[in-house]
Amino acid sequence: MVTAAGKPGVALGDDVARAVWDALATVHDPEIPPCAITDLGIVERVDVGDGHVDVELLPTFAGCPALDVIREDAEAAVRDVVPGLEVRVRFVYSTPWTSDRITEDGRKALQGYGITPPPRRVVGERVFVPLASLGRVERGVECPFCGSLDTVLESAFGPTLCRSTHFCRSCRNPFEGFKPKSN
Amino acid sequence: MLLFALADDELILGHRHSEWTGWAPHIEEDLAFSSIAQDEMAHARLLYGLAKGLTGKDEDELALGRSSQEYRNAWICERPNRDWGYTLARQYLYDTADAVRLDALSSSSWRELADLTEVIRLEEKYHLDHARAWLERLGEGPVTARQRLADGLASALGEALAVFEPIPGEDRLVSDGVLPRSSEELLGEWLATVGSDLEAASLDFVLAEHAPRTGEMVPTSTGEIEEQEPFASPGVVRRDGRWVHEGAFVGAGGRGGRHSDDFLPLWDEMTRLYREHRGATW
Numbered sequence: 001m002v003t004a005a006g007k008p009g010v011a012l013g014d015d016v017a018r019a020v021w022d023a024l025a026t027v028h029d030p031e032i033p034p035c036a037i038t039d040l041g042i043v044e045r046v047d048v049g050d051g052h053v054d055v056e057l058l059p060t061f062a063g064c065p066a067l068d069v070i071r072e073d074a075e076a077a078v079r080d081v082v083p084g085l086e087v088r089v090r091f092v093y094s095t096p097w098t099s100d101r102i103t104e105d106g107r108k109a110l111q112g113y114g115i116t117p118p119p120r121r122v123v124g125e126r127v128f129v130p131l132a133s134l135g136r137v138e139r140g141v142e143c144p145f146c147g148s149l150d151t152v153l154e155s156a157f158g159p160t161l162c163r164s165t166h167f168c169r170s171c172r173n174p175f176e177g178f179k180p181k182s183n
Numbered sequence: 184m185l186l187f188a189l190a191d192d193e194l195i196l197g198h199r200h201s202e203w204t205g206w207a208p209h210i211e212e213d214l215a216f217s218s219i220a221q222d223e224m225a226h227a228r229l230l231y232g233l234a235k236g237l238t239g240k241d242e243d244e245l246a247l248g249r250s251s252q253e254y255r256n257a258w259i260c261e262r263p264n265r266d267w268g269y270t271l272a273r274q275y276l277y278d279t280a281d282a283v284r285l286d287a288l289s290s291s292s293w294r295e296l297a298d299l300t301e302v303i304r305l306e307e308k309y310h311l312d313h314a315r316a317w318l319e320r321l322g323e324g325p326v327t328a329r330q331r332l333a334d335g336l337a338s339a340l341g342e343a344l345a346v347f348e349p350i351p352g353e354d355r356l357v358s359d360g361v362l363p364r365s366s367e368e369l370l371g372e373w374l375a376t377v378g379s380d381l382e383a384a385s386l387d388f389v390l391a392e393h394a395p396r397t398g399e400m401v402p403t404s405t406g407e408i409e410e411q412e413p414f415a416s417p418g419v420v421r422r423d424g425r426w427v428h429e430g431a432f433v434g435a436g437g438r439g440g441r442h443s444d445d446f447l448p449l450w451d452e453m454t455r456l457y458r459e460h461r462g463a464t465w
Binding site for chain 1: 211228299
């Protein structure tokens with residue numbers, strides 16, 4: 001086994017893979033700038049092979065126009081850390097992305113950006129999907145500004161496919177939520 | 184043919200939905216229909232991507248580079264938006280039909296198709312929620328809203344049934360497990376869903392009024408009463424507690440590439456840029 005100097009037992013391929021993951025962690029969703037794509041949970045696989053690096057990404061929503069930007073940014077970031085290797089980044093559909101893949105850091109980044117993270121999935125319980133029905137509040141989504149649950153859903157379809165719009169009756173701010181997507 | 188039926192339905196209805204952009208009654212619905220259109224077109228793109236392996240043509244070429252007779256969408260998808268009641272009635276009928284179809288395809292023996300179906304289903308949940316929320320809201324009144332919804336349902340229902348018009352070569356798709364359940368079985372499942380939704384909204388009279396009409400008793404010129412030749416007016420009837428479809432389909436032919444007069448203007452507009460500037464990029 002070829003090992004990297006100073007790190008006995010770690011294959012060179014593993015070091016490259018780690019560098020690729022680190023590079024991917026610097027790529028951000030252009031529509032949610034504080035959130036790294038690794039925290040959104042869209043990096044499905046990194047495969048370091050002979051002379052090439054393959055990265056597989058899962059789209060959050062299939063019709064998201066930011067996908068091409070993310071792919072190009074990811075390709076450029078990875079290329080920088082593995083000079084000489086062929087870099088291929090592509091979106092795959094073998095597994096659906098779900099909002100449960102967003103990491104704790106990702107949730108904090110969303111919250112800090114004024115977007116309520118999707119509700120956490122409880123095993124055995126169905127994920128709550130907001131309904132845009134007037135006069136019927138099933139359960140308030142937490143306001144990212146004041147933390148109140150006294151909020152109403154304005155529309156399940158927000159400025160991007162992955163966001164819904166809400167209004168907080170407590171601090172009287174409009175805000176957005178990241179849409180839950182789960183089986 | 185199965186892929187074209189699925190993808191063309193999504194593309195063509197997506198195109199109609201997109202016509203609401205900027206014109207919907209309020210901004211939330213503007214966003215809703217724009218987002219749903221964006222989703223449907225993305226789903227069509229995924230399915231055309233799968234067809235690429237079979238046809239050698241890429242997504243753009245399949246979506247925009249075919250002649251009008253090569254599209255296999257159901258007629259319900261190509262009809263103009265008419266009014267808000269028809270738009271919502273159609274969205275409800277189509278998306279519930281699509282859900283039944285996707286549910287079956289998620290266990291397709293064609294692995295790639297089953298995988299795509301899983302991705303699509305998670306996004307379609309939001310379309311179903313939208314459709315059901317409006318069905319409930321308009322169904323509860325006021326009277327004009329309820330009447331418009333009922334009118335929309337009545338005029339869309341016949342052609343919505345034809346979403347389940349059998350696909351050419353379907354027997355083989357079913358025996359190979361690519362299409363795990365036949366169109367006829369799927370139609371039965373869909374009618375059960377629609378039946379219970381409309382009963383809950385007290386709108387099931389729309390189904391009852393869609394009964395097939397056959398064999399009317401008419402007087403002849405000599406004054407005798409005789410049964411006229413039964414003419415095939417298709418419809419749904421309630422039998423043994425279930426709604427069943429009888430007779431031919433209204434607006435049939437979409438799966439074979441035959442379309443209504445509404446299709447050509449849509450096709451012309453949708454594909455014009457592609458046809459006039461082949462290979463253009465921006």
